[in-house]
Amino acid sequence: GLDSSVGAIGDDAVGANARRWSVDRIVPVVGAGLAAVSYISVSEGACREAGVPGTVGPAWVLRGATSYKRYTESVEQAMLDAVQPALGRPEAGRAALLPITTSTAWWELPQDARRAIFEETSHHIAVGLEYLPAVARQLCHGRDLGEPFDFLTWFEFAPSDESRFDQLLARLRTSREWEYVEREIEIRLTRE
Ligand code: HEM
Structure with missing residues (x-):
């Protein structure tokens, strides 16, 4: 639900509970990019609206909410639970935010066909x-909120694990699943 929503806000005054990250780079991977900003704040809990009276508003605001699992089976969930780290580890000073939208062709596939592409094929x-456990992650859904991005994917890792994260991205992007990605932006961040 919206209580566990994530708002990533480019260049705005930050709220009390927002975590602020400085932007190392914003790369448009597939489709249109996003305006350059120098930092983003990532808020959990109450969704922040853009703009503070009397100040200039943020360059952009992305929203997503955590949701139920679509594809993960119980054996896989148990394996993930055994090794996946929490967000906010002190050593995880780097992050990546990847807003992603998949094509109509993907959403029109039956559930079992999507699962098969996601896991059995890709x-x-x-x-x-x-x-894992090098990379901590959070998946948020924007599609049902009417957002431009179906997913906001968020990853945190130590600077020394960044090249491994690069390798993971490269592997996923050559998978069958990624043939359905019609917009993807890569935002690399360092914790302030
Ligand atoms: C979905 C695991 C890395 C993008 C999922 C799901 C799992 C998962 C379990 C399915 C959630 C569900 O059942 O609904 C992991 C693990 C990763 C990883 C363990 C290791 C760090 C990544 C990376 C990206 C990514 C690097 C982006 C570049 C996505 C997207 C979905 C997803 C977009 C949603 C797929 C859909 O619903 O169509 N991931 N993931 N993941 N992941 Fe990952």
Whole structure:
């Protein structure tokens, strides 16, 4: 629900509970990019609206909410639970925010066909598990909120694990699942 929503806000005054990250780079991977900003604040809990009276508003605001699992089976969930780290580890000074939208063709597939592409063909979970516990992650959904991005994917890792994260991204992007990605932006961040 919205209580666990994430708002990533480019260049705005930050709220009390927002975590602020400075932007290392914003790369448009597939489709249109986003305006350059020098930092983003990531808020959990109450969704922040853009703009503070009397000040200039943020360059952009992205929203997503945590949701139920679409594809993860119980054996996979148990494997993930055994190794996945929490967000906010002190050593995880780097992050990546990847807003992603998938095509109508993807959403029109039956559930079992999507699951088969996601895991049996693309091995998303099996590949991802190789990079745990180095990478902490959070998946938020924007599609049902009417947001431009279907997903806001968020990852945190130590600077020394950044090249491993690069390798994970490269592997996922060559998978069958990624043939359905019609917009993807890569935002790399350092904790302030
Ligand atoms: C979905 C695991 C890395 C993008 C999922 C799901 C799992 C998962 C379990 C399914 C959630 C569900 O059942 O609904 C992992 C693990 C990773 C990883 C363990 C290792 C760090 C990544 C990366 C990206 C990414 C690097 C982006 C570049 C996505 C997206 C979805 C997803 C977009 C939603 C797929 C959909 O609903 O169509 N991931 N993931 N993941 N992941 Fe990952």
